[in-house]
Amino acid sequence: MRTRGAILLANIITGLVLGFTVANIGYGDYAELNRMFTFQSMRMFYSFAGAVVIIVCAFAVLRVPRTPGRIHAGVVPGAVLFGTGWAISGGCPAIPITQVAGGYLPALVTIAGITVGIRLCRWTNARYFHLDRGSCGL
Structure with missing residues (x-):
């Protein structure tokens, strides 16, 4: 049986490998994301x-x-909000962390926006919609 520590370690290692890969292939670069959203490059879509x-x-x-x-x-509605935020900020929830790790400090604003968005989603859900807890992401 797996222990929580082993699972946590596996998740950390997997996350580090993914972050390293994403950073080194250029997917943490706002210009690359912009080229995808403006259909100038199909590389990320592929x-x-x-x-x-x-x-x-x-x-x-x-x-x-x-x-x-x-x-x-x-x-x-979640997909629309996610896509809009991604297009504006140049990052899904993982990319700004990669950007900060690479020294791009304006990504901290994106991380703050993600945090506020999740909290706002949870508050709105609890107050008005009463959908399951997993509907607001993280």
Whole structure:
């Protein structure tokens, strides 16, 4: 049986490898993200498509059960907010950490925005929508 410490260590190592890879292939660069969102470069889109193909194959090989059903009520508005924030800030929740680690300090504003957004989502959800806790991310 796995211990919490072993799982935590595996997560830390995996995160460091992912962060190193993302930083070194240029995906933490705002200009690269801008080229993707303005369709000047398809490089990141192809990378995302490749990642989807890999995970679909891995799920098929591992026989991960699929739970069919309705789309969660927060998926569409959440996706719109996520995409808008990503386009404006140049980073999804992981990229600003990579940017700060690379010395790009303005990414701290993005991290603050992510933190405020998650807290605002949780407050709004608790007050008005009462969806499950996982609907607000982190």
